[in-house]
Amino acid sequence: MKFSKKTKISSEIPTASMPDIIFMLLVFFMVTTVLKEYSGLPVNLPKAKRIEKLKSKRNTVQVWLSKDGLVSIDDRLMAADDVSTVMYDKRLANPQIVVSLKGDEEAEMGLVSKIHENLREVEALKLNYSSKTLVE
Amino acid sequence: MANKRRFKGGEIPTSSMADIAFLLLIFFLVTTTIDTDKGLGIVLPPPGDMEIEIRKENILNCLINSQGKVLLDEEPTNLEQIHRIVGERLRSNDKLVVSVKAHPKTSYKDYVRVIDQLKMADAKRISIANSN
Numbered sequence: 001m002k003f004s005k006k007t008k009i010s011s012e013i014p015t016a017s018m019p020d021i022i023f024m025l026l027v028f029f030m031v032t033t034v035l036k037e038y039s040g041l042p043v044n045l046p047k048a049k050r051i052e053k054l055k056s057k058r059n060t061v062q063v064w065l066s067k068d069g070l071v072s073i074d075d076r077l078m079a080a081d082d083v084s085t086v087m088y089d090k091r092l093a094n095p096q097i098v099v100s101l102k103g104d105e106e107a108e109m110g111l112v113s114k115i116h117e118n119l120r121e122v123e124a125l126k127l128n129y130s131s132k133t134l135v136e
Numbered sequence: 137m138a139n140k141r142r143f144k145g146g147e148i149p150t151s152s153m154a155d156i157a158f159l160l161l162i163f164f165l166v167t168t169t170i171d172t173d174k175g176l177g178i179v180l181p182p183p184g185d186m187e188i189e190i191r192k193e194n195i196l197n198c199l200i201n202s203q204g205k206v207l208l209d210e211e212p213t214n215l216e217q218i219h220r221i222v223g224e225r226l227r228s229n230d231k232l233v234v235s236v237k238a239h240p241k242t243s244y245k246d247y248v249r250v251i252d253q254l255k256m257a258d259a260k261r262i263s264i265a266n267s268n
Contacts, residue, residue, distance in 0.1 A: 015154060022157035026164065033168045045175075046248040050255035054173040062173070065244070100173045103244045109200075110240030112247070113266050120183045129248050130175035 040064040041072050043104040047134035054128055059096050061087070062130075065103035069111055080111055084118040091124050098126040176251055178262065194231045196222065198254075200238040204246035215249055222257035237265035 041064040054060050063083065064072040071080050078086065091097050099119060103112060119127060198218075199207040206213050208221055226232050234254055238247050254262055 016150075019150070019153040019157045022154060022161055026157060026161045029161070029164055029168075033164075046245045048176055048248055048252035048255075050176065050252055051174045052177050054175075057172070060173055100175065103248075105243060105245035107244040108240060109238040109242040109244060109247055112244055113238075113240070116180060116264065117266065120180050123183060125180040125182065126177070127180055128173065128175045128177045129251065130173055131248055131252075133174075134252075 039075065040102060041066040041070060043067075043102055044106070045102060046105045046129070046131045048129075048131040049134045051131060051133055052128075054098060054100060059094060060098050060100045060128075061090055061124075062100045062102055063115065065101065065107045065111065065115070067104040067106035069108065071111075071115070080114040081118065083115055084121045087119060087124045088122040091122055097124055098128055099124055100128045100130050102130045176248065176255060178251070178264075181263075190233055194229065194233055196225055196232055196234045198234055198236045198250065200236070200242050200246055200250055202239045202241035204243065206250060215246075215253065218250065218253035219256040222254060222259055226257060226259060232259070233261040233263055234259050235263045235265060 040062060043064060043066055061073065064070075066072075071078055071083060073083065073086050076086075087097075087099070101112070101115065116127075119125070197207075197209055201207070204215075206215060206218060208218065213221060222234060236247075236250060236254070251262070
């Protein structure tokens with residue numbers, strides 16, 4: 001009796017759908033990366049050691065503080081006392097908001113203190129003094 | 137006599153498509169810089185003038201003058217020494233509240249360095265007084 005040989009099983013990985021998978025990955029990465037929205041003011045950030053990272057970019061508002069005493073949020077210059085009005089809207093839209101204070105090394109504490117007061121007024125209490133890592 | 141060329145049906149070569157897509161993917165991965173905001177976190181007190189009575193021995197006053205010189209409980213202190221001294225005080229009294237007060241003309245840099253030192257000493261209760 002003769003046995004018919006088994007037909008060869010093809011042992012190839014199907015590559016026809018490979019481009020689709022990779023394109024999907026590509027699109028995923030393109031959608032999830034948040035690009036820099038605002039350029040802000042030119043500042044020299046102070047340096048510190050005990051630095052923590054802010055988790056999500058969507059929950060942060062950057063408040064820029066230049067050494068000349070200019071204050072800017074979302075690329076709009078404003079007086080320090082107007083920070084509360086702007087932050088009020090932002091906090092309503094997102095209660096989990098974290099303020100990232102990008103202050104210049106040479107900025108004066110009087111101004112920083114004013115911003116503290118403004119933030120407290122609208123209960124935007126989570127604050128982060130943006131700084132670079134200090135290397136000894 | 138010229139023999140007619142037979143049209144065999146055109147095809148786009150798709151075998152290298154995966155490589156091209158991979159290249160694009162790697163390009164985007166490399167060029168997107170993920171610059172996360174990092175810095176010293178702090179939580180401000182809620183609005184309103186609350187007065188909490190704190191016993192005097194539980195307060196450590198930390199004053200910064202306009203030249204960036206630090207006074208820790210009436211004692212002039214070197215900036216690098218703060219975390220050591222505050223750490224010692226915290227170990228002997230865990231209810232210690234550090235009250236930081238800066239002169240309005242103090243530069244932000246000096247203030248951040250003091251806060252950094254307090255964080256290094258693991259001081260959880262930091263109170264920031266109004267500069268004005």
